[in-house]
Amino acid sequence: MTQDELKALVAQAALAYVVPGTVVGVGTGSTVDHFIDALASMKDRIVGAVSSSDRSTERLRARGINVVDASSVERLAVYIDGADEIDHDGNMIKGGGAALTREKIVADLANDFICIADASKLVPVLGKFPLPVEVIPMAATQLARRFQRIGGQPTLRDGVVTDNGCHILDVRGLQITDPLASEIEINQWPGVVTVGIFARHRASVCLLGTSEGVKTMRFAHNVPAVRDTAYPPV
Numbered sequence: 693m694t695q696d697e698l699k700a701l702v703a704q705a706a707l708a709y710v711v712p713g714t715v716v717g718v719g720t721g722s723t724v725d726h727f728i729d730a731l732a733s734m735k736d737r738i739v740g741a742v743s744s745s746d747r748s749t750e751r752l753r754a755r756g757i758n759v760v761d762a763s764s765v766e767r768l769a770v771y772i773d774g775a776d777e778i779d780h781d782g783n784m785i786k787g788g789g790a791a792l793t794r795e796k797i798v799a800d801l802a803n804d805f806i807c808i809a810d811a812s813k814l815v816p817v818l819g820k821f822p823l824p825v826e827v828i829p830m831a832a833t834q835l836a837r838r839f840q841r842i843g844g845q846p847t848l849r850d851g852v853v854t855d856n857g858c859h860i861l862d863v864r865g866l867q868i869t870d871p872l873a874s875e876i877e878i879n880q881w882p883g884v885v886t887v888g889i890f891a892r893h894r895a896s897v898c899l900l901g902t903s904e905g906v907k908t909m910r911f912a913h914n915v916p917a918v919r920d921t922a923y924p925p926v
């Protein structure tokens with residue numbers, strides 16, 4: 693099977709996680725494009741979708757799926773999205789499609805993050821895929837130097853302006869051995885809008901497309917996801 697066929701396979705399998713009568717959180721990317729196409733078959737059984745990008749909004753509307761504003765939704769049962777890398781605990785690198793900030797905003801609304809990915813995305817340690825970081829343009833050079841100081845090799849993603857009017861730094865050479873600590877640390881550097889580490893919003897389930905079919909990975913979380921915790925801790 694080709695990588696694209698594996699993406700279509702997991703996208704179809706994700707329909708089983710959509711709760712009829714609810715609003716679905718929808719991510720961004722080529723795997724999610726397949727999911728949106730599959731979701732069209734259920735469009736009369738869901739209230740609609742909260743979208744994480746202009747790209748997905750356009751595709752949802754083209755398939756006749758009602759797009760609901762994130763501000764009108766208090767909670768979502770599920771958020772369904774792809775990943776650039778996922779480890780064996782459900783931590784992910786995301787942002788290859790430059791939609792990481794809105795993806796994290798919508799994921800934050802959801803009780804469960806269902807990751808859909810082909811088998812090439814599963815890694816022992818995050819960091820082979822260059823880490824996307826959405827940054828305020830004014831801070832891009834300063835942040836690039838800061839990544840260099842911790843051993844990263846940052847490059848500005850050429851010609852890319854995000855849906856939020858910001859830029860993307862892609863940082864190579866970082867071995868992300870403690871995703872939660874790295875996410876919290878980098879996210880508070882001035883000028884960082886969102887780092888593409890999803891540890892606080894890691895997956896509950898990953899549907900992995902393999903040549904033997906869809907493998908379902910469920911993650912037992914020993915650190916509660918952010919949605920279950922008070923922050924700052926009380």
Ligand SMILES: O=C(CO)[C@H](O)[C@H](O)COP(=O)(O)O
Pocket residue numbers: 719720721722723724773774775776785786787788789790791792795
């Ligand atoms: O994070 C993302 C977009 O910002 C995507 O989920 C990620 O890049 C995976 O994309 P694809 O499904 O095309 O492989």
